[in-house]
Amino acid sequence: MTPEADLFTPIQLGACELPNRIVMAPLTRNRAGPGNVPTPMNAEYYAQRASAGLIISEATQISPQGVGYPATPGIHNAEQIAGWQQVTDAVHEQGGRIFMQLWHVGRISHPSLQPDDGLPVAPSAIKPAGEAVTYEGMKPFVTPRALTVEEIRDIVGQYAAAAENALAAGFDGVEIHAANGYLLDQFLRDGSNHRDDEYGGSVKNRLRFLQEVTAAVCAVVDSHRVGVRISPENGFNDMHDSDAQHTFTEVTQMLNTFRLAYLHVLEGDMQTGQTELDYQALRTEFDGPYMANSGYDYQRAQKAVANGQVDLVAFGRLFISNPDLPERFRIGAALATADEATFYGGDEAGYIDYPAMTEADLVSA
Numbered sequence: 211m212t213p214e215a216d217l218f219t220p221i222q223l224g225a226c227e228l229p230n231r232i233v234m235a236p237l238t239r240n241r242a243g244p245g246n247v248p249t250p251m252n253a254e255y256y257a258q259r260a261s262a263g264l265i266i267s268e269a270t271q272i273s274p275q276g277v278g279y280p281a282t283p284g285i286h287n288a289e290q291i292a293g294w295q296q297v298t299d300a301v302h303e304q305g306g307r308i309f310m311q312l313w314h315v316g317r318i319s320h321p322s323l324q325p326d327d328g329l330p331v332a333p334s335a336i337k338p339a340g341e342a343v344t345y346e347g348m349k350p351f352v353t354p355r356a357l358t359v360e361e362i363r364d365i366v367g368q369y370a371a372a373a374e375n376a377l378a379a380g381f382d383g384v385e386i387h388a389a390n391g392y393l394l395d396q397f398l399r400d401g402s403n404h405r406d407d408e409y410g411g412s413v414k415n416r417l418r419f420l421q422e423v424t425a426a427v428c429a430v431v432d433s434h435r436v437g438v439r440i441s442p443e444n445g446f447n448d449m450h451d452s453d454a455q456h457t458f459t460e461v462t463q464m465l466n467t468f469r470l471a472y473l474h475v476l477e478g479d480m481q482t483g484q485t486e487l488d489y490q491a492l493r494t495e496f497d498g499p500y501m502a503n504s505g506y507d508y509q510r511a512q513k514a515v516a517n518g519q520v521d522l523v524a525f526g527r528l529f530i531s532n533p534d535l536p537e538r539f540r541i542g543a544a545l546a547t548a549d550e551a552t553f554y555g556g557d558e559a560g561y562i563d564y565p566a567m568t569e570a571d572l573v574s575a
């Protein structure tokens with residue numbers, strides 16, 4: 211918005227004053243403890259990255275049904291709240307800020323991950339192409355069960371309860387995950403939503419679930435502490451929409467009614483980087499801060515903020531291997547490359563053992 215801003219210009223994000231615009235993107239790392247409870251190792255990982263303007267937590271299940279991957283954390287019981295409290299305390303001790311990303315995977319699950327080996331749920335009984343990640347390895351997705359209207363309303367309530375739990379665990383706010391082919395996104399896009407009731411058909415109907423979830427969350431968390439993430443043209447998880455520009459313009463207009471902390475947009479396709487949408491049109495449509503993500507490096511991010519095209523940039527991979535990323539950006543230090551073999555699951559290796567810069571690095575930078 212301010213033409214002279216750069217990544218190091220502080221920004222007021224709803225209720226939070228951020229010292230910089232370098233956000234740690236939500237990253238699934240599959241290292242939660244038994245019972246989907248965060249561990250001291252998770253707390254150390256996040257605390258190491260507390261110099262981010264804002265940390266957005268890894269996607270976190272709002273309910274046992276919301277789970278889609280091994281060892282991902284939840285926020286639906288007391289043990290999980292206590293586990294997350296260690297994380298938020300550790301981040302705050304280091305001077306950071308952290309939002310929790312609220313997640314229900316919908317059809318991107320598998321009976322072996324579900325309570326009572328049940329079928330995963332979705333807007334419509336449409337099987338996504340591809341395979342689920344289970345404790346026994348990759349397994350073909352199954353055809354999900356379409357949710358009833360009563361169940362949809364229950365899930366709206368579960369989002370609100372999870373948001374309340376996130377506050378109880380010490381989070382500074384929450385991000386509603388409506389991206390990447392998970393449950394809320396499955397309702398938004400017409401490739402996965404073939405319903406003929408008030409939750410399907412027109413864009414207004416398809417966005418009703420997100421609208422109700424956002425309203426329910428904003429009833430328990432001040433809307434200035436609530437962000438929403440969308441990914442209009444990400445094909446990940448077998449997603450498509452016949453008119454993404456139109457669909458997500460209406461989604462953005464609907465979100466404007468809430469005075470949110472930010473809109474977080476994963477631009478383009480997560481895997482190919484391809485993009486055809488006019489994101490500037492979406493950005494202009496949105497009344498609050500616009501956070502961009504996917505494929506940004508330092509140069510491109512600096513330029514986008516300086517041009518006023520985006521307000522903040524979320525970095526994923528770079529934060530995995532550079533816990534002190536803002537400082538490295540600031541002094542132009544070399545960046546470490548992340549090891550993909552340790553992205554998902556495992557122990558400390560590739561998780562909390564990427565070092566911050568040393569004095570020697572600082573001298574040579």
Ligand code: PHB
Pocket residue numbers: 238269279389390
């Ligand atoms: C993943 O585990 O691959 C994953 C999780 C959440 C996302 C995207 C990808 O939003």
